Amino acid sequence: MSLLIYAESAEGKFKKVAFELASYAKKVAESLGTTVTAVTINAGDVSELAKYGVDKVLKVKNEALSGFSAKAYADVIKQAAQKEGAKVVVLSSTTDSIYLSSLVAVGLDAGFASNVVGLPVSTNPFQVKRTAFSNKAFTITEITTNVKVLGLAKNSYGIIENNVSIAEEDFNPTIDAADFSVKVTAVEKSSGKIAIADADIVVSGGRGLKGPENWGMIEELASVLGAATACSKPVSDLGWRPHAEHVGQTGKPVATNLYIAIGISGAIQHIAGINSSKVKVVINNDPEAPFFKVADYGVVGDAFEIVPQLIEKLKAFKAQH
Amino acid sequence: MKILVCISHVPDTTSKINFVNGDSEFDTNGVQYVINPNDEFGLTRAIWFQEQQGATVTVVNVGGPETEPTLRKALAIGANEAIRINANPTDGFFVAQQLAEVIKSGGYDVVIAGKESLDYNGGMVPGMMAGILGYNFVNSCVGLTIDGTNVTANREIDGGKETLSTTLPIIIGSQKGLVEEKDLRIPNMRGIMTARTKVLTILEPIAANVNTKAVKFEKPAPKSAVQLVSADNLDELINLLHNEAKVI
Numbered sequence: 001m002s003l004l005i006y007a008e009s010a011e012g013k014f015k016k017v018a019f020e021l022a023s024y025a026k027k028v029a030e031s032l033g034t035t036v037t038a039v040t041i042n043a044g045d046v047s048e049l050a051k052y053g054v055d056k057v058l059k060v061k062n063e064a065l066s067g068f069s070a071k072a073y074a075d076v077i078k079q080a081a082q083k084e085g086a087k088v089v090v091l092s093s094t095t096d097s098i099y100l101s102s103l104v105a106v107g108l109d110a111g112f113a114s115n116v117v118g119l120p121v122s123t124n125p126f127q128v129k130r131t132a133f134s135n136k137a138f139t140i141t142e143i144t145t146n147v148k149v150l151g152l153a154k155n156s157y158g159i160i161e162n163n164v165s166i167a168e169e170d171f172n173p174t175i176d177a178a179d180f181s182v183k184v185t186a187v188e189k190s191s192g193k194i195a196i197a198d199a200d201i202v203v204s205g206g207r208g209l210k211g212p213e214n215w216g217m218i219e220e221l222a223s224v225l226g227a228a229t230a231c232s233k234p235v236s237d238l239g240w241r242p243h244a245e246h247v248g249q250t251g252k253p254v255a256t257n258l259y260i261a262i263g264i265s266g267a268i269q270h271i272a273g274i275n276s277s278k279v280k281v282v283i284n285n286d287p288e289a290p291f292f293k294v295a296d297y298g299v300v301g302d303a304f305e306i307v308p309q310l311i312e313k314l315k316a317f318k319a320q321h
Numbered sequence: 322m323k324i325l326v327c328i329s330h331v332p333d334t335t336s337k338i339n340f341v342n343g344d345s346e347f348d349t350n351g352v353q354y355v356i357n358p359n360d361e362f363g364l365t366r367a368i369w370f371q372e373q374q375g376a377t378v379t380v381v382n383v384g385g386p387e388t389e390p391t392l393r394k395a396l397a398i399g400a401n402e403a404i405r406i407n408a409n410p411t412d413g414f415f416v417a418q419q420l421a422e423v424i425k426s427g428g429y430d431v432v433i434a435g436k437e438s439l440d441y442n443g444g445m446v447p448g449m450m451a452g453i454l455g456y457n458f459v460n461s462c463v464g465l466t467i468d469g470t471n472v473t474a475n476r477e478i479d480g481g482k483e484t485l486s487t488t489l490p491i492i493i494g495s496q497k498g499l500v501e502e503k504d505l506r507i508p509n510m511r512g513i514m515t516a517r518t519k520v521l522t523i524l525e526p527i528a529a530n531v532n533t534k535a536v537k538f539e540k541p542a543p544k545s546a547v548q549l550v551s552a553d554n555l556d557e558l559i560n561l562l563h564n565e566a567k568v569i
Contacts, residue, residue, distance in 0.1 A: 070448075070458065095479050098436075099460040099494075102448025105414070111532030112413065114444050127536065132441050136338040139441070139535040151444075182457050185473075186484040195480025201568070225569065237502050244477070249334050249439060250358045250497055258568040269334045275541070279566045281558070282547070292547045297561055301552030310555050317559050317569075 002037045002056070003029040004086035006077050008094060012044035016159070016198075017092040019052045023160040024119075024152055025090045026053025031123055032088065039080035039171065041065050041073060050166035052159065058083070058171035065175070068096055072179035074103035079173040081108055087147055093154045094197065101151050111143035114151035117276075134249045134272040153276065154197070155255040196247065199228035201258040202277070204247060206232040208263020208284060208303060212240035217307045218262065224314045230254065232264045248273035263303050266291025283307065322376040322467065322489075324367045325427065327420055327434035327446065328395055329357035329410075330388035334439065340538040347440075347538070356391055359435025363495030365505055366465055367433055368399040374467070377401045379427065383410040383419050389521065396516035397508030403519065408526035411534060413441075417449030418529035424454060429490065430470075436461055436494035441535070447494035457487040463498030 005025045007018035018038075025036045035055040040046055042065055046057045058080050065072060077100070081089050089104060091097045093115065105112035113128050117138070121127040125142050131153060132139045196202060203222040205215060215229075222229045229245060236246035247254045249269040255276035262283045264270060271294050274280065282295040285302050292298045299306055332338070332352045339348040356364065370376040380395040381404040382388050392403040404423060410416045424432055437444035451458030457472070459465075463482060464475030470489045475482050477498065493499075508516070550558045562569045 070460070074452075095461055095477060098444055099448070099476075102413075102417075102445040103452045103458075105445065106417075106449050106452025112443075112445055112449075113533060115442055129539070132535075132538070133332070133338045134334075134439050134442060135541075137340070137541070138539040140537040140539070141533050142536050143533050145532045182459060182485050182487040184483050185486045187478070187481065188483070189478075189481035193480070197479035243498050243501070244482075246497070258562065258566070272334075279562070279568045281562070292549075294544060295547045296566065297558060298547040298549050299552050299555070299558060300549065306552050306555065310558070313555050313559055314569075317563070321563070 001085045001087045002035045003032065003088045003090065004077070004081045004084055005036065005038050005090045006097065007038040007040050007043065007049055007054070008092060008097065009040060009043040012042065014043060014048060015094065017094055017154060018049070019159045020155070020157055021090055021092050021152055022049055022052035022054050023162065024157040026162050027119055028088065028090070031120065037080070037084050037086065039077055041076060046168060047166060050164055051161055053162035053164055054166055055164055056167045056169065058169055060171050060173060062175060064180070067184050069180055069182065070096070070099040070103060071182065072175060074100040074107060075176065075179055076173045077104050078107040080171060081147070083171070089147070089149045091149065091151050093151055098151065101149060105149040108147045108149065109145060110147035110149045111145040112149040112151070113141045113143055115153045116150045117153050117156040131276065135253070135275040136272055153255060155257070155278070156276070194226065194228040196228045196230055196245070196252055196254060199256055201225045201227035201260070202230050202247070202254050202256045203227045203260045203262070204230035204232065204264060205235065205262050206264030207234045208265070214304070215241065217311065221260070221307055221311050221314070224311055224318060232270055261291055261295070262307060264291060265289045266294065322370065322374060322431065323427065323429045324370060324376050324378045324431045324433065325424060325429040326360065326364045326367050326378060326380045326395070326400065327432065328360050328364070328380050328382045328391060329435065329438040329440070330354050330382060330384050330391040331357045331438050331440045334358070338540070340540070344538045345536070354391055356395060357435045357438045359437060359496050361505060362497055362499045363433035363435060363493065364395055364398060364400065365500040366495070368506070369500070370467065371399065371401070379404060379429070381406065381420060381423055383408055383416045385409065392521060393516050394508060396519045397512040398506050399512065401519065403521040404524060405521060406524050406526055412531045413443040413445040414449055414532045415529050417446050417453060419526050420446070421450050421453040422527050423524070424450065431467065431489065431491055431493065432456070433493045433495050436496045447492050451492040454492070456490050456492050458492045459485055459487070460494035462493045462495050465493060465499060
């Protein structure tokens, strides 16, 4: 037995979550007295995974898998887990991985815990801590099946280097034509923009910005910081910004290193969606805004004066660092 | 076309979350319950298919008698009939097995369930139903059209969206974007009155595996107070973010 992870890649290059998953899996594997095997699908150079503790890689190269298919990818992961006799399978919380996780769990007759934060609380019985009630609470969940599938919450563990020597093996799982009964016919990616899911920093604007015409400074601040832009629910409901930018309980969850809220009062539903972010900054002219209760740093004042100054100062800072 | 919409009965998004009995149970005291928002987006699209394409819409929930007002609300919004599976929905796989049984015996063409519920946030029931039944499955669905047995769906992906083509029967994991917030319906008096006479069938659960259990709940640790920086001293903010928080 070993512990299996699916190390996600895009256009042959590993996503950052693959390294976080490996770092986490290494630690869990140590507590179980086992090793980490990663399965990769059409990834390029896999040796990079050794840096984060992956002992063995099952490399799948298959033209049929060049585009994402939840069913086919789940099937590959399932076969890899069976081949390795994996008792624990760890998957990430990207949109694609969430899509395939439950299929993997059913395929392996495994209990599944999603949104896992932190190392197992106990390995016998197997208990993990996960977020629930939209980040307003945690549950300690016990998985009672022989095989367990964990979905690791994004940015909850971090990337930790742990150099090991890695064994590479080509792996040719059986791919069934029926796995492709849902076909991708078109992909639209917002070009030149950082996706909220991939961002280390998110700059978010609320109704305090008064209108969509004032988003120029939000976008500029985001661009100086290499950040994604987001917005509160009222802003998206008013049509000032696209729905894909709505973060909060009914929108997208945000678990970044730095979340900057500008002109957002901090309704409970908004806070629920962004609470997993490590550092929260609020800029608001109302010192009573609830966001100040959850933020790490706050500036009370007029966003229309503060943000342009902050942009200039950050540009100067970036020029030196 | 027969559509089944799976409804979770969840605390309203403004609810304060507390626990009782040594943090082993959710404190329902004073909590208002609603249709899980991700399910409501799906229900609203289902009603569109009912009105535009003559679909029948059944809503189903796994829960005790206390969840019936939530099902009645779905009926008031326009669903044709409701089913309640009389069991406590503690494990996603258990729930998925119960629903899969209803899907098989009812011969539904389209099954819509929110991509996750706002209580346990498991995000696993739609995918598990698809896994159990072997049906086509689209998660994070933000667009759905059906022409005969052909399905075109849009799925939100990280940083964009994609278009998918498949066939019935299908399981959909719904979310905001499948319909817009403004399209959500508030039941009117006529809807509420007719809902009272619509069929609500109660089924006993089938024997099914339970793979996980929540053994304890915790609340997040209290946060230290915000560190305020003067609007005239933004250099200090940058300094704190760089040297103290180490995030820029």
